[in-house]
Amino acid sequence: MKKFTTFTTMILVLLIAFANVFSQTGNQKQIEEKIDLLIEKMTIEEKIGQMSQRNGVRGNEEAVRRGHLGSILNEVDVETVNKIQRIAVEESRLGIPLIIGRDVIHGFRTIFPIPLGLAATWNPELVKQGARIAAVEAASSGVRWTFAPMMDISRDPRWGRIAESFGEDHYLASKMAVAMTHGFQTDDLSRPDAIAACAKHYVGYGAAEGGRDYNTTYIPEGLMRNVYLKPFQASVNAGIATLMSGFNDINGIPATGNAFLLKKVLRDEWNFDGFVVSDWASITEMIPHGFCADEKDAALKAVSAGVDMEMATYAYQNNIKKLLEEGKITMEEIDEAVRNILRVKFRLGLFDNPYTDVPQFPEIVNPDHLEMAKKSAEQSIVMLKNDGKVLPLSKEVKNIAVLGPMADAPYDQLGTWTFDKVTDDTKTPLNALREFMGGSAKIHYVKTLETSRAINQDRFPSAIEAANKSDIVLMFLGEESILSGEAHCRADISLPGAQEQLVSEISETSTPTVLIIMAGRPLTIGSVLDKADAVLYSFHPGTMGGPAIVDLLFGIESPSGKLPVTFPKMVGQVPIYYNHKNTGRPPRAEAWTHINDIPAGAEQFSLGNESHYLDAGFTPQFPFGFGLSY
Numbered sequence: 001m002k003k004f005t006t007f008t009t010m011i012l013v014l015l016i017a018f019a020n021v022f023s024q025t026g027n028q029k030q031i032e033e034k035i036d037l038l039i040e041k042m043t044i045e046e047k048i049g050q051m052s053q054r055n056g057v058r059g060n061e062e063a064v065r066r067g068h069l070g071s072i073l074n075e076v077d078v079e080t081v082n083k084i085q086r087i088a089v090e091e092s093r094l095g096i097p098l099i100i101g102r103d104v105i106h107g108f109r110t111i112f113p114i115p116l117g118l119a120a121t122w123n124p125e126l127v128k129q130g131a132r133i134a135a136v137e138a139a140s141s142g143v144r145w146t147f148a149p150m151m152d153i154s155r156d157p158r159w160g161r162i163a164e165s166f167g168e169d170h171y172l173a174s175k176m177a178v179a180m181t182h183g184f185q186t187d188d189l190s191r192p193d194a195i196a197a198c199a200k201h202y203v204g205y206g207a208a209e210g211g212r213d214y215n216t217t218y219i220p221e222g223l224m225r226n227v228y229l230k231p232f233q234a235s236v237n238a239g240i241a242t243l244m245s246g247f248n249d250i251n252g253i254p255a256t257g258n259a260f261l262l263k264k265v266l267r268d269e270w271n272f273d274g275f276v277v278s279d280w281a282s283i284t285e286m287i288p289h290g291f292c293a294d295e296k297d298a299a300l301k302a303v304s305a306g307v308d309m310e311m312a313t314y315a316y317q318n319n320i321k322k323l324l325e326e327g328k329i330t331m332e333e334i335d336e337a338v339r340n341i342l343r344v345k346f347r348l349g350l351f352d353n354p355y356t357d358v359p360q361f362p363e364i365v366n367p368d369h370l371e372m373a374k375k376s377a378e379q380s381i382v383m384l385k386n387d388g389k390v391l392p393l394s395k396e397v398k399n400i401a402v403l404g405p406m407a408d409a410p411y412d413q414l415g416t417w418t419f420d421k422v423t424d425d426t427k428t429p430l431n432a433l434r435e436f437m438g439g440s441a442k443i444h445y446v447k448t449l450e451t452s453r454a455i456n457q458d459r460f461p462s463a464i465e466a467a468n469k470s471d472i473v474l475m476f477l478g479e480e481s482i483l484s485g486e487a488h489c490r491a492d493i494s495l496p497g498a499q500e501q502l503v504s505e506i507s508e509t510s511t512p513t514v515l516i517i518m519a520g521r522p523l524t525i526g527s528v529l530d531k532a533d534a535v536l537y538s539f540h541p542g543t544m545g546g547p548a549i550v551d552l553l554f555g556i557e558s559p560s561g562k563l564p565v566t567f568p569k570m571v572g573q574v575p576i577y578y579n580h581k582n583t584g585r586p587p588r589a590e591a592w593t594h595i596n597d598i599p600a601g602a603e604q605f606s607l608g609n610e611s612h613y614l615d616a617g618f619t620p621q622f623p624f625g626f627g628l629s630y
């Protein structure tokens with residue numbers, strides 16, 4: 001009987017699976033037919049409208065009413081979104097719904113660790129669940145499309161956007177990108193709480209020369225295919241709905257005008273059938289790149305390369321019709337772009353359910369969301385040092401000095417790209433510690449430095465006094481959130497301001513010291529490492545960073561984060577990453593003479609020497625994958 005039941009169940013499962021496949025294919029066929037019908041009816045202005053995206057609703061109502069706009073970004077007031085959607089659906093000639101986009105990068109209102117921290121969890125399932133929460137919160141505000149996951153491989157900690165990335169390894173980045181995509185989209189994009197994901201920035205943007213944002217990239221095809229393209233390919237295979245073309249020039253051709261990458265690789269080789277959006281103004285920026293003569297030329301090159309939708313600027317709106325009349329682009333090319341966009345709108349179910357029904361959604365920042373944010377933060381934190389097993393701390397401790405600019409920085413611990421946060425939601429380490437100790441220990445808090453960049457040392461004596469009367473010093477250091485992210489690159493990646501001096505002075509006391517470093521990138525922390533007993537690297541841990549850190553400090557949870565990126569000793573070692581190709585003279589410790597040990601007047605010699613720096617050697621401060629536990 002049991003055998004029979006198992007057999008019947010198997011048959012049923014198979015039947016359901018087949019039915020699904022057929023209905024999906026059937027559904028896809030119907031979608032294509034509906035798209036054909038629509039395209040037949042569309043004027044050229046309406047087609048160009050679908051290919052255009054504008055920032056915010058204000059001033060764009062009339063364009064929507066005329067059917068001359070297909071997408072809006074950065075509108076998160078749900079009533080406004082429903083109102084503009086009603087204009088699109090009920091007042092425009094063809095009733096094509098808008099797609100509303102937003103940068104939901106590591107949470108919407110409940111903020112998760114920055115993506116670099118999420119990668120340190122090495123836990124795709126957790127990342128998927130976090131993205132699910134972000135999607136639900138975003139969708140409840142009318143957002144059905146996020147510009148995430150960012151999957152640029154970054155091997156340069158100077159680059160501010162390393163914070164948004166999954167680090168240096170394409171395998172880890174691919175796993176995380178696919179997990180996030182599934183979390184955002186689910187397996188049914190038409191669910192009202194699913195949002196379309198966007199693979200960005202296609203491609204190579206993270207290889208910006210010198211780690212300076214928007215800079216040129218040179219990536220040979222082998223490296224491109226073996227490393228930089230991998231996460232994009234994995235996301236396309238996982239069904240990602242959209243893709244964003246990058247700002248960067250690659251080997252002489254901007255990513256946004258690059259037909260080899262956008263057509264040959266993406267469409268012909270990978271069969272991507274979603275749509276490509278430009279990055280903000282990346283079409284018109286092909287002019288200063290020196291690749292296009294003017295706006296018209298930029299529109300021509302972007303359409304020809306396969307960019308379906310233009311973000312923010314007006315090159316398509318101002319020029320496509322003229323280019324068509326002049327025979328420089330064809331109606332087939334335009335129809336192809338429109339088709340790609342409409343396909344995603346159909347898949348999102350926007351034609352059937354264009355409006356956001358708020359009561360359907362759970363409360364935003366609810367306890368479940370916060371719990372998941374805490375778990376993610378816990379798993380993202382990397383223990384870099386724990387001498388003498390100073391951690392975990394005992395709850396019996398009676399006096400705790402809490403120092404540093406990041407101990408109670410509710411905005412800065414959230415990290416870059418947190419447009420929809422409410423800073424009051426944040427639990428800082430200071431709050432969490434007070435709550436956890438519940439009065440059983442005295443907490444001597446001295447912020448000491450106003451911000452991470454502050455140099456005023458007036459409060460150092462109070463900090464030293466607090467340290468002297470405490471059993472343990474918890475020092476919260478790092479970078480404010482504004483020091484990483486887009487266009488926020490640093491040439492010096494040490495702890496800014498007077499933080500190193502603070503560590504030095506506190507290390508003169510005899511109180512054991514734990515550093516907790518919140519940052520958007522790997523920092524060069526060699527000079528403070530020896531002066532502390534333990535170090536936790538928490539990246540920017542998000543809304544629940546405080547309780548997560550406290551749980552790790554007191555051993556409620558064990559640290560489990562592992563570095564997704566190599567930490568250099570000195571910035572001059574960059575690029576330094578674990579899977580560097582060998583040289584003909586691979587470095588070995590025994591062949592390295594430190595610069596200070598070379599005898600004066602030494603004769604020039606190269607034989608016996610290997611690929612290293614005289615001053616920094618060849619090993620990093622911490623290798624990729626490093627992370628201690630209890």
Ligand code: NOJ
Nearest residue numbers: 103147200201279280486
């Ligand atoms: C520019 C950024 O490069 C991109 O990542 C982002 O999605 C867009 N602006 C929209 O904000």
